[in-house]
Amino acid sequence: MSKCAVAILIVLGLVLLATGCTVPPKGGFDFVEQNAQERIGMRVLWNQGGDEDKAVSEAITSLLQHPLTADDAVQVALLNNRRLQATYEDLGITQAALVQAGLLKNPRFSGNYMPAVEAGPVATAGLELAQDFADLLFIGMRKGIASSEFEASKARVASAVLDKAAETRVAFLEYQAAEQFLEMRKLSADAAAASFEVSQKLFDAGNITKLASASERASLSQAKLDLANAQAAILSLRERLNSLMGLWGPQATDWRSAGRLPDLPKDELDVKNIERQAIKKSLDLSKARAKADAAAGRAGLIRWTTVLSDFDVGVGVNRDDNASWHVGPVFSLQIPIFDQGQAKNAAAVAELRRTLQEYAAEAVELRSAARAARDRLVAARERAAYCRDVLLPVRNEVLHESQLQYNAMQIGVFQLLSSRHDVIDAGIQYVEELRDYWIARANVELILAGRNKSASQELSGSSSSRSSSERKEH
């Protein structure tokens, strides 16, 4: 009887122990928060209802009241993008799985009752309380696997924050560029309108042919179409930003951008050891590594569980024919005769090998992506600087000299306006190059922050903003 009491006590103890485990509400988010703070200097909050949510909405309102910079837009998106918030729940799910892995299987209580038959003397009955003690042996391994999965999940969520930040930054840069394109398209249309108006006046005075005047009108039509395209582009880019920043209603229509793209910064990012830095910071590698850890844990667990699982030990009470009660231990176990677990083992080992290969692949791809991002940044800076330092000045010089030649009546107003148009075109090209530079820089920053996802490739689908039509030479 004393043995029995000990067994019961053990079981009860374990039950109490297990029921003591609860799931923390924002488990793992501190990691995400810290990452966002350290790697991109941004604040993230997990809106789960409550006072904090109110603070978040106030912060967003206050950010939106002033003209937005790229940083502001990113901050709004990180606070307000509902998909990102949804991603945070992955943490809750994996955190719960971790807690789950630490829980023992519940004890099993079973019983039977056999009513007395006419011939028999009394009814028989039995009661059993059993616990899967093999589960107890594996709980550590399970927790290890779940913990790795949780780590992977944290890395994934932290990556999602970086991705969202980069995606928003790129969208914002494109929006800013589009605003400048629109501004210049307006100028371009003004120049074409002036050119057409001159041609009309010349035609009215009887000085030029209808052909010449019609050519000017054709140029004006093209310029107006380019302007309409620029207007459409800005609307669609704005909507993409609204969607990223989680805005709707008046908030979506009222915000303004803080103006032009910043000029090329004096100091360039340190990209000398970009490969090493990228490897060191990579969240993708952390995730792949955690995945491999989990796969290794799973492979170990499977090896044991095939030989030792459903090993129940407990205590049973039986009333026999004589109506006397017997207490004694009960147990049950699987006999691995038919399924010795070879298949499950092999699958688990294959899965492990796969995760290891993926880890290595991730590293190789990351190095290549880092080099590509660096090269793109360097080239983009060169092009933008060339535009600013060579193309634009020389276009302006052409315009200046055209004005002098116009003053000397060596060239006409059409050629002069055409030179003006060329300056606008060069300006559009400069903004394109500058935008591409900032996107390339966002891409490098993303890699340096620990995420290999070509923000630009995925996010910057916009092609050249210049008009396809050639200006007619006069």
Place this chain on the structure above:
Amino acid sequence: MLTRREMILASGAVLAGGAVAFVPGRPVLAAQPVESAEDNKHSSDGHGGNQPPGEANRDYKPVITLNGATLPYKVVGGVKVYHLIAEEVEHEFAPGLTASCWGYNGRVHGPTIEASEGDRIRVYVTNRLPESTTVHWHGVLLPSGMDGVGGLSQRAIQPGETFKYEWTFRQHGTFMYHSHHDEMTQMGLGLMGMIVVHPRKPVGPLPDRDFAYMLSEWKIVPGTRRPDPNEMTDFNILTLNGRCFPGTAPIVAKLGERVRLRFGNLSAMDHHPIHLHGYNFKLVATDGGEIPESAQWPETTVLVPVGSTRTVEFVADNPGDWAIHCHMTHHVMNQMGHGIPNMIGVNPGNLDQKIQKLLPDYMTMGQNGMGDMGDMGMPLPPNSIPMVGGKGPYDYITMGGMFTILKVRETLDNYDDPGWYEIPSGTRADLARPDDLLRDGISTSGRPG
């Protein structure tokens, strides 16, 4: 420079040649590299030969090349020796416009060669150009070998070489000299000059004032510094002695003086009808010789064809400032662009404000004509001059190019520019007074009856 040794070595080769021109039976010396310091004894040829070289102010009254010069000479053994150096020259066409041209002796055009009929002359030509050249003596009667046509009458003078030409003037009159090798380039860049040969025994009254003019045309794109000799039709600088108005010096004469104007035209593609205001004149000579008095035709405009000279004379009996210019209107414009849209009659309205948003310095031009183009004060390309004119005493003179002024005065201390003519009161066109209009029944609002 030839060294003494080279000259001695070379002299042997030409001793047989002598220095004789067009004497039948004697060898004729073609133009050739200077190879002998000796040779050249003056010879009698029956055309004014045996006369001492003509001397300025004794045998003739010197010709004046305004904005130009007369080529100096020295007499060596009775021969007038001249030296022309063909070279690149920085030339000013008018204040504000200079260009790298080709000229002689640092001038564009070359200095006027002046001599007397019967003079034996020897002209050394040194080539300091980057390409070969020759000099042709246009209208001068001389031996074939002295005619200066590259390839035909001589081999071309290589850069760095000095050639010698020599002949005796058998005629008097107005002639020209110019490159006759790669003519388009070399004449397009300015290699030309005048030749004036005075008669030993002049017929008729002698001029008191005798002027020589070379007419030529250039293409100088505003903002460039070199004439474009490839131009065939669109010439934008038209010059009198290499200058365009307002860069031309005035012709100054005292009342009653006989004035002779000699024009030569070596423009690439254009004849020039030169018109003199306030006078009629007589065409007295061409480069072919004098015109008999009976055939002299009174004119107010003398057409000077390309490759010809025309000499006119008149008595300056009408005091005043008188325009003299080519009558082709495009030839009295400076650096006119011909590729611009015709703006005449265009009403710009508020167009300027619209365009100024794009081009702050923009202004519609030419909608009322080109007369204002001279003094608009707008920034122009460097090294370019306004299309028209300069300041006159009463208003802006809206002419450029081949334009100058004959200034005839009753009294003159010297022949420097006497300034603007003071028109006697009551003899200058001015605003019609209302009482004039009334008296003569002129209505300015209706149509003339």
